[in-house]
Amino acid sequence: MKQILAYAFWGIFILSSGNSCSSDESSSLEEGEATNEETTGTVDPTLFLADGLVEPITTVEKTLSDGTVAMCYKITTTSTPSEHQMGPWCPTNISDGADKGGKWFENGELYDVDGAFIENMADFYSDATWKMYDENxxxxxxxxxxxxxxxANPNVGEEYENFCVECQPSYVTDITLTYYIPVTPVKLDAPDYISDGAPGGGAPPTDGPPAGGPPEDGGGEGSVIGLAFNGVNFDPPAPTSAILGAYTLAPMDDNGGHVNPNTGYHYHAATGMSSSVAQEDGHSAMIGYAIDGFPMFERLDEEGNEPSDLDDCRGHTDETRGYHYHVAAAGTNSFIGCFAGAQGSFEIN
Incomplete structure (x- = not known):
């Protein structure tokens, strides 16, 4: 029960050496420089917040997940949001209110991790083993x-049973991450499914493409969903079954994120707290780009409606934006169900 994968628990992934890029960076984008303004289906690097960048965004050749070579934007970030605070995650006493804790996913719902939630976990999960607090x-x-x-060790010791697990941003001091996102997305003939497939628990078809997520060889492809405009990455679904199986809890904060001591702060849900770009036609706001270069938008439009024609990847096409994704509800512990395009990759620096 306590056997969990370290890379799964905290999303610790290492870039495959096979994902090489050319040695020459072809150009550097000056702050405020507009590119491809009139063209749909291409990445606009000027939307990323300068405070989240370690260096100017450049372009470089990169081998994508389908083996093709394409020009990609090289985006290096600190994974530290500039527009919102991080935390809190774990309350410290069962009397604490929701403002002292974060969020947790269960059956498609997002729950406040307040003191009462911790106190009632034995009833919530119908398991008397749960008791994450002392007599006080x-x-x-x-x-x-x-x-x-x-x-986060693969063999979690019994001493960590019934612990609320949180990592502080101060634990991550000198790590930066570099993402390679195709300048122009390359549509795949068939989608690459992510982890457990479509939001809501649907698995990828048995006769379809292989599941996404971290490859067995330790590669970086598929182990990042995308990148928010503040430089924080959208991660694959948190392995909640493994976390709970070790009798631990690793909450997200109200922004949908928590800290990995190896890669920093990252999101597992879109809760509307990160920077977004409003659309003039009332369409859902844009919140970032997937690692395949297709844009990611909020789930609902200005009138509170969700598109009815989304595919398995949670994508569809319109005349203004071309093909794009709409993220899933925060309680589903996911963003999109699959990649429609060939994915770039990332590096931990």
């Missing part, structure tokens, strides 16, 4: 980098 109501919370790393 104080909640067991990881409070050091060592504890955080140990709780």
């Amino acid at each position: 109501g104080d909640i067991y919370v990881t409070n050091s980098l060592e504890d955080c790393q140990n709780a």
Whole structure:
């Protein structure tokens, strides 16, 4: 029950050496420079917030997930949001309100991780083993980098059972991440499914393409869904079954994110807190780009409606934006169901 994969627990992935790029960076984009303004289906690098960038965005040749070579934007970030605070994640006492804790996913719903949630976990999961607090109501919370790393170990020790696991941003000091996103998306003949497939738990078809997520050889393709405009990445679904199987809880904050000590802060849900670009026609706001270069938009439009013609990837096409994705509801622990395009990759620096 306590056997969990370290890379799955915290989303720790390493870029495959096969994803090489050319040695020459072809151009550097000056801040404020507009590119491809009148063309749909291409990435606009000027939408990324300068505060989240380590260096100017450049273009470089890159081998995509389908083996083709394409020009990609090289985007290096700190994974630190500039427009909102990170945390909190774990409350410290069962008397704490929702403002002292974060969020948790269960059956498509997003729950406040307040003191009452922690107190009632045995009833919530119908398992008397759950008791994450002492006789004073104080909640067991990881409070050091060592504890955080140990709780993500493939063989979680019994000493971390019934712990609320959180990593502080201060644990991540000198890590940057580089993302390679195709300048112009390359549509695949068949989609690449992500992890457990479409939001809501649907698995990829048995006769279809292989599931996404981290490849067995440790490659980086598919292990990042996309990138928000603030430089924080959209991660694949959090492995909630493995986390709960170790009798731990690893909440997201109200922004839908938490901290990985190896890669920094990242999102597992879109809760409307990150930077977005409003659309003049009332369409859902844009929140970033998928790693295949197709744009990602909020789930609902200005009138609160969700598109009715989304495909398995949660994408569709309109005349203004071309093909694009609409993210899933935050409680589904997902963003999109599959990649419609050949994916770029990322590096941990």
